[in-house]
Amino acid sequence: MDSIKSVVIVGGTHGNELTGVHLLRRWEQKPQEINRGSFVTETLLANPRAHAMNCRYIDQDLNRQFAIQDLANVTLPGYEQNRAKAINQLIGPKQDPARDFIIDLHTTTANMGITIVINSLNPIVKRAAVYVQKTVPNVTLFYQEVDRMEDNFMISIGRIGGLIIEVGPVAQGCLRADIFEATRVATNAVLDYLHLANIGKAPELPETASGFQFVKKVKMPEDEQGNLVGMIHPNVQDRDFQPLNPGDPLFLLQNGDTVFYQDEPGLCPAFVNEAAYYDQHHGLSLLKHIEFEV
Template sequence: MQTIERGSAGSARVAIVGGIHGDEPAGERIVSRLADELDESASGSGGVRLIIANERALAAETRYTDADLNRVFPGDPDSDEYERALAPRLAAELEGMDAVLALHTSHSAPPPFAIYSDLTESVRRTVTGMPVEYVVDSSRLRSTTLDSVVPHTVSIEVGRQGSEEAVEFGYEACLAFLRAHGALDDEPPTFTEKTVVAGDEEVPKGGGVPHVYFANFEEIPRGAVFAEDDVYTHRVDEDGVVPILASEHGYEEIFGIYGRVQGILEPPADGTTARGETADELATDESGGEETAE
């Protein structure tokens, strides 16, 4: 694990983590670029911590060496498995941070999206301050990921694995994250409302030739088949279901995750939307009601 310290324009302590999975080199590239470009001694009292997490897996160009790092938190410092022992070291590097952003790519199709497990005000600021339309509430899924264990952590899927587009989008998303928390003051942050999708259940894969028929966040009509192979035929029997991380070949055991749209997440109270409205103005619709995902 490599840790790089940079200065901040504000008082918040924030961190960006890349390279949790060794077959997702975009995160390492983004962190290295930020390390080259950010000021080492900015004027604020806070700080920016940049972390390249799983150097051994990155060197081997494999997702993990012994165990999936993003499935073993909080880990075990005495474990013989490299990633299981690495997990508590990484968590310790993030202790006390006001905001954390973890970078990922996937085999799934665009659009990029954010993921959180616990909606703190810091998390609200992170996700509404980044250039994504969708945010996934993963609190009903695994409890062994970085964002489910380390407070104020958001994960972001920046694009397709191995693509230059993912690197460029991820870099811009990191700048937006830093602006949202006051660590970068080159331009004002932009906060916008997001569509919240609750991740409900993983969709298992069996064997044979896989087929996926719907894209990420595309509503699956009642009665339609989302995905199938020689073992499973996954037919949706209710309205409002959308796929998350839908992929035919990206994952060995799942086609993706079923999600359900929960509502709209509003920007922080001191935020300003892309239209120039304050969050309070945006939260109230024409009828005087309020629609907020909590």
């Protein structure tokens, strides 16, 4: 199996998600916490301008700017389109990366606890995530089989990829000590696994793991002019990962009426009432439960 020589912990990919940014500051003071004997750990504030402005991004979502053709296209004008190239210069280049593994720290306004997003076929990535789930309470796995070269996420420019640690609920532009601590513990568990794997002491893990796969985003109710006229129903608010069945309440309209779930039985909502979804009037994502090979 590949050995890991270098890890980059990324914070502030979305500028108003403060937890990662402030964890980086902690680790500037306490580098020993993220060092492991068998690899070098670095940190990166990914979107310093969006962080300074306390917004998610300046021009585009930075976490969608790492497609190979976009990294090659120097005519793209946006701040994040160019920032991605600078980051690719440091961590990548994507075709032959200088750094091995990326841990990208995010937060959500949804009540999702710790969610680990794995866009990877690589067994080290999958096993690191399963190890976190095994050793840290309240961890959910999001698994997409995506080839690294086909992906446009930040984590796709590491040599073997990486994973996203997404923790909530916390408001944009806010720090919460509980979310900060959960993110810190989950990050350290990833580093622990990579080190144990490097030195040949990786613990036994089950051959398959339970997780969720993205199905689709669901729009909130709009009127004919495209104005938002509803919100998440109280029965769904804060209940990420609880299965929905046809006839369950889904949205509450401003006028007091209820909109019911009419989709496939048993899909589970996530990113319920995520603030970053409002620009497109999305209310939540729907996921299906899966078992995947580790």
